[in-house]
Every structure is written in structure tokens, then in C-alpha cells.
Amino acid sequence: MKRMASLIGGLLLSSHVLASDVFYQQFFSPTLRHHYPYSVYLPDGYDADASTPYPVVYLLHGSFGNERDWVSRGNLPQVADRLIAAGHLPPTVFVMPGSRSWWVDGYNEPARSAFFDDLLPHIESAYNVGSERQLRGVAGLSAGGYGALNFALERPDMFAAAAALSPASYVPEPPANSSARRHPAFLNEQGEFDRERWKALNYTAHLEDYRLNVTPRPTGTREMYPVPLYISAGRSDVYDAEFHARLLRQTMEKIQPSDVRLDLYPGGHTWRVWRASLPAALNFMFQHIEPPATSSSE
Template sequence: MRKRPFWRFAFISLFGLFAGLLAATSTALASSVERHHFDSPTLGAPYPYTVYLPDGYAENSDTVYPVVYLLHGSFGNERDWLAKGNLQQTADRLIRAGHIPPSVFIMPGSRSWWVDGHNQAARSAFFDDLMPHVEEHYRVGDERSMRGVGGLSAGGFGAVNFALERPDLFAAVAALSPASYVPVPPSNSSANRHPAFLDEQGEFDRQLWQQLNYTAHLEDYRIKVTPRPAAERSDVPHVPMYISAGRNDVYDAEFHARQLRQAMEKIQPTSVHMDLYPGGHTWKVWRASLPAALNFMFQHVDDPKRNEANE
């Protein structure tokens, strides 16, 4: 029997050792994703959500993390950002590259358009039930500077409304192809048949839409974030906004996104950013714009470790 050269055994052993170390490192650095629900007093029903926890969350028991709430689209659910949006892979990549800090992402589920509509008090449940639950059960910041909110389509509609209504709660907002249509949704939009906006006769409630859309919040928001005479800054900072849309969107999201940008630039001209992508109202566009959206948001959402390093 011919003996193999010693160097071949050494190479094989070293290769096996390297592969084992690589596998162990990959396992140790892996983020985790969990699905949960809790009893919501506002809804009178379970409130579902998915949570992304960054590498080392379980081990770093003293670390407080920034938190970003990501809202799904019309007739979507709490699994969409993971199953279709590549949230976990994108967050892992951006964190490992140092573009964003290790953070917690909360992806709630809703049967409404993130409004207190005809079918569900989704807005109230978000603020009164979900946020307190998250801050009680996860090590996330409970200050404005450590919170962001984003969403796609109907979730973009919701994220914009949440930020404008409560600028005291969020440091940044991202709206991907926001379904923030003015004055009303286009005829092909699912908003026209969504239970959130259907009255007792099953008709689209145009008045409710206009009462809940971002245009109804603009003036109150402007007053809150605009410094008063003789003051250098307002009591509540403005919320920097990222907007994206596909150029071939069947709901004309580019046009409505431009309207949103123009309205916001009148209030905060240096704190609005908009990107346009080839494609339509699809996950291809939202996956493409997610890294830019997160990079933008974390220019304004605080990283506690970065702050400690600068002290």
C-alpha cells in the first residue's frame, strides 16, 4: 500500500480545521428571527409580529439596541419583510460591513392600512400596545433618538403618517413606494376594496381616506417641528424622510412620491431624500431600495456604541 505524503495529510487537516472554524464563526455570528404574538387590549385579539435580533443579542445582556419598525403592505402580514424582502440577509450584510449598527427590527402584522379604520384600530394598537410591549420585552431604546419607522406601499402610507403625527417618537422614517395617494387612491389600488376604508354599505370612504392621509397631518407637523420666533430650534425635531418608488409603478407611485417629497421639502428642505428605481410596485424594487433606506435612517437613528466611543 502506497503511503500518502505527509504534506497532503497536513493540508487536509488544516483545511478541515479551517472549515470547522469557519462554520463555528458563521454560527456564532448568525442573527436570529422569531415570530411571536401577544394579547392586544385595543384589538381584543392576538397581535402578531416578527422580530429580527442581531448577532450577539443573547450574549450582550447589557447592550441596548436601536429599534426599527417595518410595516408591510396591503393584505400583507408580519412575515413579508423576511420571506419576500430579504430583511435578514440585508440587515446582516449592512451590520457586518459596519454601515448600520446592530439593531432590532420589529415587523408587525395588521389587517388594516395602519389606520384606525372601519375594520381595525391598527394605529392605536401600534402606539398603545405594540410599542410598549416591544420596549418591555426587548432591550431596545425607549427614546426617540433610537427609534425609526419604515414601510412599503400601504406600510409606507402608515410609516409616513406615524412619523408626521408623532415626530416626538421617531428619529427617521423610510417610505418605499408609499401608497400615500392624493387626493384619493387610483382606481386600481387595493385601498378601494380594503376593509379599512369600506363603510357599512361596502363603499370606499373617501372622506375617511382624506382624514387619515399624510396631508391631514402636515400643518400640525409643521407647527411642531418649526422653531418659534426667537428660538434656534423647535421643541420637537423634524423627522428626516427617505422616499423611493419604481419608475414603472402601475399605481403611479413615482408621481405621488414626488408630491410627498415636495410637501415635505417645504417644511424640512434639507432632510428629505428620494430615490427612483427601474421597475414597478414589486418586491424587486423594495429589495433594491431597502439598503439605501436603512443607510439613510441610521444616519439619524442613534448607535449607543458609537456615542460611547465619542464620549
């Protein structure tokens, strides 16, 4: 039976957890200057002393959400349990951080910097997870999809795969009904939505550097490999997410034609769509998240 509990120090240091568990944790973030909350899923049989580290996926919540959303509303523990038991995923650690921003260094807090500078080092020191690109993925819904996409494009050296579910990555700017227009991350000192700030922080600002990094040179070499991207959206999304998802797919296919997938679902900008698309997103990501291949002599 799955247990929901606060993680105490002795259990964190225990070598074995007998069943998959979700724990609610926090640590002090120097970047944020306050405690950084997160939920963590540890798979059945998690071994803190195992010689091979576990893959880790960071799951980002949506606008005005929190670190418990993927557990309480997204069914992450049940989906992960099922996919791992069926052999579709290896035993994996899922980290679901909380943020007051849209995963950007916005007007209200430096969420992007805190993610890279504080959260990742903390997780990699507290849990037996890989610190290599091939063992790390990032995904999110709505504003979290916006964040996951930005992270993957900005730091393709750090993620083996990404998934953006109904990403709020609107171009050229959010629709009139989007919460981005009233979110503190994008409100200037006058309390007005800053269009230039949005443009500077959206995924389009990362595209050219990303393209240059992942496109093979005439010699066949490249700076780094592209980050395979899964995208989903509901066909009845009130924020027109299907249109923006199709635009994102078209944009990314010009850079990495074999490494983009878009799935459309009946429904709107709701947890019904995100729960439905989560298994497909994880199956897609784990075609690319894997331990280093073991070399063999022939």
C-alpha cells in the same frame, strides 16, 4: 446559518443569541381584542442583558400583507446581516408587525392605536431595545409606507427617521386600481370606499401640526426636531407611485429641505423595487438613528 423558528420562553430570556435569528411571535392586544402577530430579527450576538439598548426599526408590510413578508419576500435578514457586518448599521433589532388594516384606525380595526398602545410597549418590555426617539425608526412599503409616513408625522417625538418605499399615500385619493378602494379599513357600512375617511387619515391631515411642531421659532427654539424621510418608487409603478412620491418630496422639502431624499428605481410596484431600495433606506435612516452622544469634558 440563519435559523427560522418559533421563539420559546426560555430562549427569549436567554442572555445571548449566537447568530442572527428571526422569530415569529404574538401577544394578546387589548386594543384589538385578539393576538397581535409579529416577526422579530435579533442581530448576531444579541444580548438581552447588555447595558446599552439596541436600536429598533419597525418595518410595516403592504396592503393585504402579513408579518412574514419582509422576511420571506423582502430579504430583510440577509440585508441586515450584510449591512451590520460591513459596519453600515449597528447591531439592530427589526420588528415586523402584522396588521389587518392600513395602519390606521379604520373601519375594520384600530391598527394605529394598537401599534402605539400595545405593540411598542410590548417590544420595549420583551427585548433590550431603546425607548428613546434617537434609537427608534419606522419604515414600510406601499400601505406600510403610508403607515410609516403617518406615524412619523403624527408622532415626530417618537422616531429619529422614517422610510416610505412606494408609499400608497395618494393625494387627493387612491387611483381606481388601488386596493385601498376595496380594503375593509376604508369601506363604510354600505361597503363603499369612504373618500372623507381617506382624506382624514392620509398624511396631509398631519402636515400642519407637524410643520408647527418642527419649524424653528424666531427665537431659534422649536417643539421638536423633524423626522428625516427617505422615499423611493419604481418608475413603472402601475399606481403612479413616482408622481405621488415626487409630490410628497416637494411637500416635505417645504418643511424640512435638508431632511428628505427620493430615489427612483427601474420597475413597478413590486418586491424587486422594495428589495433594491431597502439598503439605501436603512443607510439613510441610520445617519440619524444613533445612541445619545457621550459628553466629554474639554
